[in-house]
Amino acid sequence: MPRKIGNFSEALLLSDVTVLLGQDLFPGAKRIQKMKISLWLVAAIIGLGANFAAASETVVVDRSMSEQEVLDAQQGWCKALLDIGNVHATKGHAAAKALAGEVIDGAYAYPMGVVLFKPTLTVNPQTFRATRDGALSYFVGGDSAFPNDDGFALKGWKKCEIENAAIFIAGDSATTMGKVHFTDKDGNKTSVDKTWVFVKDDLGTPRIATHHSSLEYQT
Amino acid sequence: MPRKIGNFSEALLLSDVTVLLGQDLFPGAKRIQKMKISLWLVAAIIGLGANFAAASETVVVDRSMSEQEVLDAQQGWCKALLDIGNVHATKGHAAAKALAGEVIDGAYAYPMGVVLFKPTLTVNPQTFRATRDGALSYFVGGDSAFPNDDGFALKGWKKCEIENAAIFIAGDSATTMGKVHFTDKDGNKTSVDKTWVFVKDDLGTPRIATHHSSLEYQT
Amino acid sequence: MPRKIGNFSEALLLSDVTVLLGQDLFPGAKRIQKMKISLWLVAAIIGLGANFAAASETVVVDRSMSEQEVLDAQQGWCKALLDIGNVHATKGHAAAKALAGEVIDGAYAYPMGVVLFKPTLTVNPQTFRATRDGALSYFVGGDSAFPNDDGFALKGWKKCEIENAAIFIAGDSATTMGKVHFTDKDGNKTSVDKTWVFVKDDLGTPRIATHHSSLEYQT
Amino acid sequence: MPRKIGNFSEALLLSDVTVLLGQDLFPGAKRIQKMKISLWLVAAIIGLGANFAAASETVVVDRSMSEQEVLDAQQGWCKALLDIGNVHATKGHAAAKALAGEVIDGAYAYPMGVVLFKPTLTVNPQTFRATRDGALSYFVGGDSAFPNDDGFALKGWKKCEIENAAIFIAGDSATTMGKVHFTDKDGNKTSVDKTWVFVKDDLGTPRIATHHSSLEYQT
Numbered sequence: 001m002p003r004k005i006g007n008f009s010e011a012l013l014l015s016d017v018t019v020l021l022g023q024d025l026f027p028g029a030k031r032i033q034k035m036k037i038s039l040w041l042v043a044a045i046i047g048l049g050a051n052f053a054a055a056s057e058t059v060v061v062d063r064s065m066s067e068q069e070v071l072d073a074q075q076g077w078c079k080a081l082l083d084i085g086n087v088h089a090t091k092g093h094a095a096a097k098a099l100a101g102e103v104i105d106g107a108y109a110y111p112m113g114v115v116l117f118k119p120t121l122t123v124n125p126q127t128f129r130a131t132r133d134g135a136l137s138y139f140v141g142g143d144s145a146f147p148n149d150d151g152f153a154l155k156g157w158k159k160c161e162i163e164n165a166a167i168f169i170a171g172d173s174a175t176t177m178g179k180v181h182f183t184d185k186d187g188n189k190t191s192v193d194k195t196w197v198f199v200k201d202d203l204g205t206p207r208i209a210t211h212h213s214s215l216e217y218q219t
Numbered sequence: 220m221p222r223k224i225g226n227f228s229e230a231l232l233l234s235d236v237t238v239l240l241g242q243d244l245f246p247g248a249k250r251i252q253k254m255k256i257s258l259w260l261v262a263a264i265i266g267l268g269a270n271f272a273a274a275s276e277t278v279v280v281d282r283s284m285s286e287q288e289v290l291d292a293q294q295g296w297c298k299a300l301l302d303i304g305n306v307h308a309t310k311g312h313a314a315a316k317a318l319a320g321e322v323i324d325g326a327y328a329y330p331m332g333v334v335l336f337k338p339t340l341t342v343n344p345q346t347f348r349a350t351r352d353g354a355l356s357y358f359v360g361g362d363s364a365f366p367n368d369d370g371f372a373l374k375g376w377k378k379c380e381i382e383n384a385a386i387f388i389a390g391d392s393a394t395t396m397g398k399v400h401f402t403d404k405d406g407n408k409t410s411v412d413k414t415w416v417f418v419k420d421d422l423g424t425p426r427i428a429t430h431h432s433s434l435e436y437q438t
Numbered sequence: 439m440p441r442k443i444g445n446f447s448e449a450l451l452l453s454d455v456t457v458l459l460g461q462d463l464f465p466g467a468k469r470i471q472k473m474k475i476s477l478w479l480v481a482a483i484i485g486l487g488a489n490f491a492a493a494s495e496t497v498v499v500d501r502s503m504s505e506q507e508v509l510d511a512q513q514g515w516c517k518a519l520l521d522i523g524n525v526h527a528t529k530g531h532a533a534a535k536a537l538a539g540e541v542i543d544g545a546y547a548y549p550m551g552v553v554l555f556k557p558t559l560t561v562n563p564q565t566f567r568a569t570r571d572g573a574l575s576y577f578v579g580g581d582s583a584f585p586n587d588d589g590f591a592l593k594g595w596k597k598c599e600i601e602n603a604a605i606f607i608a609g610d611s612a613t614t615m616g617k618v619h620f621t622d623k624d625g626n627k628t629s630v631d632k633t634w635v636f637v638k639d640d641l642g643t644p645r646i647a648t649h650h651s652s653l654e655y656q657t
Numbered sequence: 658m659p660r661k662i663g664n665f666s667e668a669l670l671l672s673d674v675t676v677l678l679g680q681d682l683f684p685g686a687k688r689i690q691k692m693k694i695s696l697w698l699v700a701a702i703i704g705l706g707a708n709f710a711a712a713s714e715t716v717v718v719d720r721s722m723s724e725q726e727v728l729d730a731q732q733g734w735c736k737a738l739l740d741i742g743n744v745h746a747t748k749g750h751a752a753a754k755a756l757a758g759e760v761i762d763g764a765y766a767y768p769m770g771v772v773l774f775k776p777t778l779t780v781n782p783q784t785f786r787a788t789r790d791g792a793l794s795y796f797v798g799g800d801s802a803f804p805n806d807d808g809f810a811l812k813g814w815k816k817c818e819i820e821n822a823a824i825f826i827a828g829d830s831a832t833t834m835g836k837v838h839f840t841d842k843d844g845n846k847t848s849v850d851k852t853w854v855f856v857k858d859d860l861g862t863p864r865i866a867t868h869h870s871s872l873e874y875q876t
Contacts, residue, residue: 057603058602058603058604058605058616059603059604059605059770059771059787060505060604060605060607061604061605061606061607061769061770061771062505062607063606063607063608063609063769063770064502064503064504064607064608064609064610065502065609066502067498067500111859112718112720112859113387113716113718113720114385114387114716114718116384116385116387116394116395116396116414117396118396118412118414118433120436121436122436123435123436123438124435127384127398127412127435127436128384128385128396128397128412130384130385130716148438164496165335165346165347165349165495165496165497166333166335166347166349166496166497166498166499167496167497167498167499168332168333168335168428168429168499168501169498169499169500169501169502170392170418170428170501170502170609170610171501171502171503171608171609171610171611172502172608172609173389173392173609175335175416175428175429176335177335177336177337177347177429177431178347178496179346193337193346193347193431193433195335195337195414195429195431197394197416197429199389201859202768202769202858202859209387209389209394210387210394210396210414210416212396212412212414212431212433214337214412214431214433214434214436215433215436216342216343216346217339217340217341217342217346217433217434219342219367276822277821277822277823277824277835278551278552278568278822278823278824279724279823279824279826280550280551280552280823280824280825280826281724281826282550282551282825282826282827282828283721283722283826283827283828283829284721284828285721286717286719330640331499331501331640332497332499332501333497333499349497383715384714384715384716385715385716385717385718386715386716386717386718387718387720388717388718388719388720388721389720389721389828389829390720390721390722390827390828390829390830391721391827391828392828397715420640421549421550421639421640551825552823552825554822554823554825554832554833554834554852555834556834556850556852556871558874559874560874561873561874561876562873565822565836565850565873565874566822566823566834566835566850568822568823586876603773603784603785603787604771604773604785604787606770606771606773606866606867608830608856608866611827611830613773613854613866613867614773615773615774615775615785615867615869616785617784631775631784631785631869631871633773633775633852633867633869635832635854635867637827647825647827647832648825648832648834648852648854650834650850650852650869650871652775652850652869652871652872652874653871653874654780654781654784655777655778655779655780655784655871655872657780657805
């Protein structure tokens with residue numbers, strides 16, 4: 001985006017920088033591209049006698065959600081689910097619970113006030129998990145306030161595969177709908193219908209604001 | 220919002236007008252408040268000799284989604300579902316299909332490119348209904364391209380009740396999650412877990428951009 | 439985005455289609471990319487015995503504003519301004535006014551309820567042009583309701599050059615701030631400081647929702 | 658929003674709570690309503706024999722920008738400007754600079770990557786102040802990197818009055834355009850044309866993402 005200013009311009013594209021504002025959100029999966037800041041540094045020499053040299057730059061901040069960011073966030077969710085199970089198997093429940101808490105804090109939008117979360121296997125009167133505690137219990141169980149939870153992440157999942165039917169990118173948020181296929185250690189597969197709404201927080205990190213998961217309808 | 224301009228102002232709040240840009244979207248349920256435009260007309264007399272009279276106004280256009288608009292859109296969906304069934308009972312399938320088409324065109328966001336729609340009772344490989352045709356077939360059946368559809372709206376529903384667990388208003392869009400309870404003519408009730416994302420179109424009408432419905436998990 | 443489903447998948451990326459929903463918004467400058475719809479058609483053969491073949495597709499609708507769409511909309515504005523002047527010179531005022539009306543209808547967001555428009559050369563009590571009539575008068579004059587307007591587009595501009603200082607893409611809207619340099623037929627240049635907010639309408643067309651233009655401050 | 662579930666419901670609206678997530682953003686002006694969270698607690702007794710009692714609640718999080726929040730943010734800006742000048746007069750430049758820094762950190766959106774800021778009195782080649790340093794220098798001067806700045810907030814302003822021409826609330830952001838009238842200690846008034854775009858951060862605080870200010874055009 002070097003710009004001509006006058007007849008005798010000389011534009012120099014110095015750099016196209018991606019500023020990394022990253023932090024570890026999903027354990028083990030460093031996700032860094034929070035905010036793409038493209039910097040164009042343009043040195044323009046104006047006028048016949050070069051009597052004026054203006055250094056102008058266009059700063060471009062793009063807070064829209066890219067398709068790749070959506071796909072990365074989905075993969076991050078799958079990886080985190082398997083990680084929690086692996087930590088449970090090797091380090092015990094406390095470690096798994098601690099990791100699940102980190103995952104929820106990094107990947108869900110509870111700090112924005114609420115998450116609309118309908119997990120796959122929950123029942124009345126605790127079907128919906130609008131609070132962090134409810135989400136944590138669903139993933140790792142062990143909370144007497146949610147007596148029916150036995151920990152979805154602790155079921156020994158070995159694979160988590162995402163099959164998107166559709167992605168709607170609204171701007172700084174995006175919705176996905178499709179199948180997620182879980183495979184356990186014996187090779188048994190469970191498929192669910194899943195809707196996620198991802199919203200970007202101030203740092204540009206996609207966070208899950210809505211999560212509706214359901215077993216496939218059986219005729 | 221009368222404003223003082225100078226020392227001898229006299230402000231007059233003439234009116235607070237809601238401009239109606241309505242149109243019939245849900246048949247039988249006139250919904251008119253698409254866009255709230257508040258107009259303040261202020262006549263300000265400035266200066267001792269009233270040597271200048273400026274008529275200034277602040278035009279306020281608010282495109283955010285109100286909670287009431289969300290609740291109205293939900294009730295509109297319920298009413299439309301019952302209406303389609305009633306029309307089917309009294310006027311036959313063609314009339315019901317025509318009405319269902321109107322409902323979809325008025326209440327869903329297919330014109331925006333896609334709707335992420337997972338109806339309650341669909342099965343592979345036609346679980347998701349990203350197109351208008353797929354939605355229409357789900358509601359009224361009778362489309363050989365969707366052989367498993369028998370018309371959800373034609374099941375004789377007499378009541379449709381919404382029980383929201385949470386509503387997240389993002390700005391010009393909103394997401395709801397909760398139960399919807401359907402009661403048939405024999406008093407049998409079916410409850411589903413339902414997520415809706417409503418987005419406003421250019422006219423300010425809430426449209427369903429995402430719709431995930433699932434039967435309750437049975438332990 | 440071909441997806442593996444099971445161990446023996448075979449994915450085939452059939453096409454990546456950009457659907458053109460274009461229409462002529464800026465006269466003479468066909469702008470077509472309103473909405474990028476990427477379609478991936480994936481044929482997945484699952485299982486050793488190919489006992490199940492699912493044809494799945496991911497529909498991706500992206501309503502975010504790209505930097506290129508912003509730059510194109512800016513260039514469209516410049517071109518339209520010169521076009522109105524040229525039409526005025528060759529075909530007279532009525533033709534110029536008709537063209538200016540088309541430009542406003544195609545490029546500004548008046549149908550959304552209001553445009554926050556502060557043109558460069560307007561004065562009290564008609565500084566702001568929140569209505570289409572006010573914008574039209576500013577560009578081509580000749581409206582007795584706006585006696586101070588003599589038609590900014592009719593000043594014989596030969597060049598219109600945009601020098602962005604910064605672009606902030608919020609998602610489905612974007613704001614730009616920078617200089618716009620106008621050159622008349624004698625080579626005289628006028629530079630203004632200009633802020634534009636572009637918002638996407640239902641068809642994905644960027645429209646000017648805010649336009650603040652001001653002469654450079656003279657010390 | 659008490660909901661009937663079944664025929665013999667008894668709904669009890671327990672409370673409508675506004676959760677305060679406030680913090681001091683504008684010095685001296687506590688602003689607390691960042692996020693409206695309405696809680697409805699509904700106790701519903703269902704069925705003739707009261708065989709099921711479900712305690713359900715609807716959590717409503719509304720992140721849209723209200724007109725009042727916009728007006729408050731504008732008044733906060735005016736108050737902060739006068740405060741900086743008063744602190745300068747009573748406590749000196751260092752204190753004024755410290756306060757100005759707090760104001761910028763609390764009220765502008767620099768943490769989001771950039772602010773599109775065209776102050777009233779800046780000149781080339783430093784017309785635009787996309788960085789926090791540039792904004793700070795404009796308000797209080799004394800930065801050798803911005804030699805033309807003498808501190809707009811230090812000019813002895815005694816009044817700052819806002820006269821909005823139009824407000825466009827897009828959802829979680831809003832744009833205002835109008836006049837701001839400054840009165841100095843001698844009663845001299847300076848009027849500027851001003852455009853602000855406010856965006857909400859994660860905590861729901863409106864922040865200035867765009868700020869274009871210009872002296873009125875002189876014919």
